Amino acid sequence: MNYNIHDILFWGLSAMAVGCALGVILSRNPVNSVMFLILTFFAISGHYLLMNAQFLAVVNIIVYAGAIMVLFLFVIMMMNLNADVEPQKGQLVQLAGVISGGVLFLVILAAIKSASPIDVDKSASQIGLIDNLGKVLFTKFVLPFEISSVLFLSAMIGAIVIGKKEDTHVINK
Amino acid sequence: MPVNSTHYLFLSLLLFSIGIMGVLIRRNAVIIFMCIELMLNAVNLLMVAYSRMFGDADAQIFVFFIMVVAAAEVAVGLAIIVMMYRKVHSVDINILNRLKH
Numbered sequence: 001m002n003y004n005i006h007d008i009l010f011w012g013l014s015a016m017a018v019g020c021a022l023g024v025i026l027s028r029n030p031v032n033s034v035m036f037l038i039l040t041f042f043a044i045s046g047h048y049l050l051m052n053a054q055f056l057a058v059v060n061i062i063v064y065a066g067a068i069m070v071l072f073l074f075v076i077m078m079m080n081l082n083a084d085v086e087p088q089k090g091q092l093v094q095l096a097g098v099i100s101g102g103v104l105f106l107v108i109l110a111a112i113k114s115a116s117p118i119d120v121d122k123s124a125s126q127i128g129l130i131d132n133l134g135k136v137l138f139t140k141f142v143l144p145f146e147i148s149s150v151l152f153l154s155a156m157i158g159a160i161v162i163g164k165k166e167d168t169h170v171i172n173k
Numbered sequence: 174m175p176v177n178s179t180h181y182l183f184l185s186l187l188l189f190s191i192g193i194m195g196v197l198i199r200r201n202a203v204i205i206f207m208c209i210e211l212m213l214n215a216v217n218l219l220m221v222a223y224s225r226m227f228g229d230a231d232a233q234i235f236v237f238f239i240m241v242v243a244a245a246e247v248a249v250g251l252a253i254i255v256m257m258y259r260k261v262h263s264v265d266i267n268i269l270n271r272l273k274h
């Protein structure tokens with residue numbers, strides 16, 4: 001029983017991630033689901049820090065917990081969703097869903113349980129630091145990086161076009 | 174028991190399965206969308222773990238691109254959900270089966 005701080009943190013963060021993920025799918029109130037999902041993202045960021053992927057840990061917090069989940073919260077509050085208007089599936093359908101997910105889990109578990117484990121390198125690796133990632137991103141992956149900016153532009157235009165009211169000119173007439 | 178790659182594999186598989194279950198048991202479109210984000214994050218976690226174990230930075234760049242695509246996807250997807258809410262005043266996905274009529 002030679003637990004060190006790395007393993008203790010791993011188990012703690014794993015328990016937090018799985019527990020909060022269960023909270024996401026089980027809580028009735030959509031706002032609580034969003035809060036649980038933010039906690040899950042924080043746990044996953046903790047895992048990134050544990051693996052010394054510092055850039056991804058920070059980006060995960062800023063992009064996911066900061067931007068995307070705030071967008072979800074805005075939409076939920078704009079629609080005024082709460083536990084009272086939450087649509088529920090029938091017990092049988094929920095049971096079937098849980099069984100399907102569990103069977104998927106078991107099948108993949110059976111497939112990968114014989115995978116040979118690779119030990120985690122406990123020494124501090126420099127891979128996940130921002131200077132190394134920046135060099136790789138702007139040499140090897142510079143074309144996908146530029147294309148992703150076009151993707152963002154098209155997503156922005158698409159969201160505006162989809163989201164704008166269609167019947168404004170009808171009202172004006 | 175020291176942590177190795179199999180632990181990360183199991184953790185990521187568990188998170189992914191929880192995401193699948195959420196998609197199957199919930200009817201609220203916003204929650205289903207959040208479960209898809211959860212599945213994306215499970216995959217990200219596994220990619221970072223293997224990037225660390227094989228000492229290769231490419232996987233972390235891939236995770237970065239997955240986050241970029243997820244952000245774009247959320248913007249468009251939430252716009253679609255808002256539009257649907259404006260039309261039918263509900264985010265219940267069972268209403269969407271009217272599309273087939």
